[in-house]
Amino acid sequence: MAEHHRFTTLVLSTVAVILLCSTPQPSALKHAATTPRFFEKFAASSTHHSQLDLHYETRYFQQRLDHFSFSELPPFPQRYLINTDHWDRSSGPIFFYCGNEGDITWFAQNTGFVWEIAPQFGAMVVFPEHRYYGESVPYGSREEAYKNASTLSYLTAEQALADFSVLLIDLKQNFSAIDCPVVLFGGSYGGMLAAWMRLKYPHIAIGALASSAPILQFENIVPPETFYDIVSNDFKRESSTCFTYIKQSWDEISSKGQTNDGLEHLTKTFKQCQKLKSTDDLFGWLESAYSYLAMVNYPYPSEFLMTLPGHPIKEVCRRIDQGPAGTSILERIYEGVNVYYNYTGEAKCFELDDDPHGLSGWNWQACTEMVMPMSSSQESSMFPPYEYNYTSYLEDCIKSFGVEPRPKWITTEFGGHNILATLKKFGSNIIFSNGLLDPWSGGSVLQNISESIVSLVTKEGAHHIDLRASTGNDPDWLVEQRATEIKLIQGWISDYYRKSKAVFDI
């Protein structure tokens, strides 16, 4: 296998991994901040998908840009979606989704669970947007907000949590709902925010459902190979030949790329709209498909990132394995990833995802706080081997944003090491829900920590499937998982009212 093929860091987006691959620049393979798959890309295309029929009002809240200093900075409008139709004003809870790295309307669409259960709880529903995403950008425009390291410098998780807290206190006051309990929800990075917010702001929210929240994907808490190993196992469990074809394909591509007209051939084989400039581009395109497939490997047809059949990896492997006799490995691979990129058959050719400016919000976050080491092991992974190297990561971030990451900051601020011991007698009311097919599950909490900081693990679940709207095709384990979540949340709320009453009675 060609030595120069290296993985770049996985960057988490929304649902949503951003699997980064080496870039076309010949100078250096990139690690953190270039060629991400934008979540926004999917968000934009989501209008083609079937939509939930949601009713909400869109409002804006004037937020402070820096909560933790008294620097004079311009405030910015934070968008939030709100629905009070079913809210029981006397005692109904506030269901608050911790918006993550993208347009909040898209998260609202893909978090049907919260909307579905709100009526039975008499709950108000609030979906606030994360700063620097969607319409909630400072400095007047996305362009200004993303101009440079200085304007981007307030795009951090701590600031986002403070936004949520300030907004909630304001909402409670304005709705005369000071005593209404707040329950947090979040998936992926939003799940991390939900869990962290419950830990940091227990006076504001009584509990959190943190779905597919890889809060342990930092430093050396989980092995850096975890993510790619899980993706690889998702393929291997369907078919070991499929796994092997994929594992072999990288060398094939590299060899082909080194021949005369090799790139042209590859361009044709993989129906790229533009001629490939390097095999690295193709690596990235394929790696992304596999990783996203692992995340959305749902048991029923879905249209979350792309239009896909149920159990999409099964279908990918079926096509890879069952290529007609004499079909080359690369042709099989193409047939396979076609399930991901073109299940509807509408695409005539494919555009590489490109981020010419290297300035997506998540890339900034990955280059500052969200430093998640990712490697790909020679043995257990089907991806090209890659060893995480902080030095190159750092160099890349300096080059892309002129910023130096703080790889230890998240664990300093939020913890993570020895989480079992730390939270055994500290904190309460957090559900960490995970599906083991989801490659992010490996960096999440998969054990009960205490009586009320619990882990719900489903063997066949993928990326925060529990937060999605229910469907007629939901398997029993999913129905049961959601029922358990509802029961736990009900328990938090009863407990809250019991305690308040007890204090009042003193």
Add this chain to the structure above:
Amino acid sequence: MAEHHRFTTLVLSTVAVILLCSTPQPSALKHAATTPRFFEKFAASSTHHSQLDLHYETRYFQQRLDHFSFSELPPFPQRYLINTDHWDRSSGPIFFYCGNEGDITWFAQNTGFVWEIAPQFGAMVVFPEHRYYGESVPYGSREEAYKNASTLSYLTAEQALADFSVLLIDLKQNFSAIDCPVVLFGGSYGGMLAAWMRLKYPHIAIGALASSAPILQFENIVPPETFYDIVSNDFKRESSTCFTYIKQSWDEISSKGQTNDGLEHLTKTFKQCQKLKSTDDLFGWLESAYSYLAMVNYPYPSEFLMTLPGHPIKEVCRRIDQGPAGTSILERIYEGVNVYYNYTGEAKCFELDDDPHGLSGWNWQACTEMVMPMSSSQESSMFPPYEYNYTSYLEDCIKSFGVEPRPKWITTEFGGHNILATLKKFGSNIIFSNGLLDPWSGGSVLQNISESIVSLVTKEGAHHIDLRASTGNDPDWLVEQRATEIKLIQGWISDYYRKSKAVFDI
């Protein structure tokens, strides 16, 4: 009583209240940011006091100026005192005092308890200095750091807690002490920091002894009259005539001040070095004395703020009550406060405390986050009546610093409302210790919240007396209080090792 006499906000300093009084400016009586009694004033004079014979090394740690953004700002050196003489390197805890608003060497001197118990715990002792105080100032000099609102803007409690966390993680790594449990200590504002740090950074510290920490002195959590009512009661319990003399004295002073040569007379009666410019100055001078006396109303002679006899308020009231027949109220008052300002009899005349620049660090904190409403009630207080008025407070802060306070921020960030219900099943291992003679006790936690978030209340205790070095004169209740604290801390440490072992055994 003259209408224009109004209290200004109490500002907490160190031990250490900063009782603000109206200023000499005729324009407006000040509320938050002018004429504080600097803690530094006392720190400077503390060299005249008896010193503990402490052994420590002084070191400096390069700190980030803004932990919560990625703005490019110059780092600053944080000073810390460290002693590892008694540290058991295999498993000894780290005793970490959360430095508050002043020179850290002075806190080290006045926190003998930590030094005394360290050997029996095999503990390392660390006293880090709070940013912007002592030698730990950014921008190269105190002058630069305090230049304006922009340079001061990073002087916040959250940043200070992040400093402590980053420093601790670095120390643990450098001493190969990753698994050594950290126990936090703090008194007054330092106690608030200790409690908040245990709540916000449970992964870094296993518990906190928060002595005289008025974390509920914000917004309307406790009535704004609390502080002055406690001071007043401290006098009333010694003598109701003493209380009445003091209560009457303000009108006497006001009347006198309005007569010809009145200010001159007052200047002489109260042996002021400089001629009084207004009676407000004198009000401030007296109010400070009473409030500080309440704080350091220790049962044995002490030299914390000033050289004082044991039970100093008893002595003040003895002198006020027992003035020779025919002595005027004001002469009695003078004799009384002389106990505070001149117990050694060395002073020939008195200088008013002045802060011509209005730029002490605590004043900045009071004008930004630490907005503690303080009123003085017409009925129960011996002070001139004053009703807290946020509008004037705000105006004053804008005038003094060009900054707008955020009066709700501390409760948003750290909680406080409904603390019993919030922390009943959240958090662990905090001791809130308070002496009821201390006027700050009213804003602190005086009830057990849970099995391990407990309150130790002593009826005869004053401002964080438990943290002081033991003396031959310690009353039994103080000896017992400290023994209880030691036992609780031992319990946290055993529990920590039990849990770590349990996790390791899994």
